[in-house]
Amino acid sequence: MILDGVLLDIDGTFVLSNDAHAQAWVEAFTAYDYKISFEQVRPLIGMGGDQIIPRFAPELNDKEGTGKQIADHRKKLILTKFGSHLAPAPGARELVQKLKEHGLHLMVASSATSEELELLLKVAQIDDLVHEATTSNDAEASKPQPDIIEAALSKAQLAPDRVIMLGDAPYDIEAASKAGVSVIAFRTGGFSDEKLAGAIAIYDDPAELVQHYHESPLNQSA
Structure with missing residues (x-):
């Protein structure tokens, strides 16, 4: 080859x-009254929001509505809160x-x-x-x-x-x-x-x- x-x-x-992404997902879901734990989401890091969001809220997706708001909030947390600590x-x-x-x-x-x-x-x-x-x-x-x-x-x-x-x-x-x-x-x-x-x-x-x-x-x- x-x-x-x-x-x-x-x-x-x-x-x-990866730990920062997991924590960002926990905080983003929590902000919209969805309770997930770090231990639940950490093994899924490496997937995108289109895969993760439906795992915890099957009625949501990352393209519209509350699902998109959760995804956008997670992104904001990475850019403004967690990014400086990576x-x-x-x-x-x-x-x-x-x-x-x-x-x-x-x-x-x-x-x-x-x-x-x-x-x-x-x-x-x-x-x-x-x-x-x-x-x-x-x-x-x-x-x-x-x-x-x-x-x-x-x-x-x-x-x-x-x-x-x-x-x-x-x-x-x-x-x-x-x-x-x-x-x-x-x-x-x-x-x-x-x-x-x-x-x-x-x-x-x-x-x-x-x-x-x-x-x-x-x-x-x-």
Whole structure:
């Protein structure tokens, strides 16, 4: 396999943000009198609002009415309350630099909104290195559906069998698999190795992958 490009999930992968997203969902639902716990929503982080909202309020969706208000409130909390407390995953910038040095085409494949993604890329300290992205605006359904992965492949004009995705959640692996893309997973999202079992390799964080780059599946571009 010759590797042409790498798809990048950002939340939980390059930014340690999953706990913040879970707390934002708890507060957003609570603001509209829906009671959910952190423990209930945390295992679902990695999905988009179109997947999460109906799990707790089947009568709602993220496109209209109260469901959209909850989704918008969660986004506001990330941008105005939690964003300033987020930290990059260890080795985030170093890994992206190495990928670029190896001539790989980089494309963000994220369920985040464009406003959130702008913030996240800055937190990850890679906003000057990555310039192509697909967001929730580019897909009908979020992960674990393959829409975002397929949109990223199309936008970058990359073949699925010549790409690897970097992700942190089982939903990244499921979505990528449906699109024919292999995934390298990081434990930065807080998911167990059992949950990440569909990945072709698992590392603690981007820093560990940088350390072992030459024996990793990414070292296939030559």
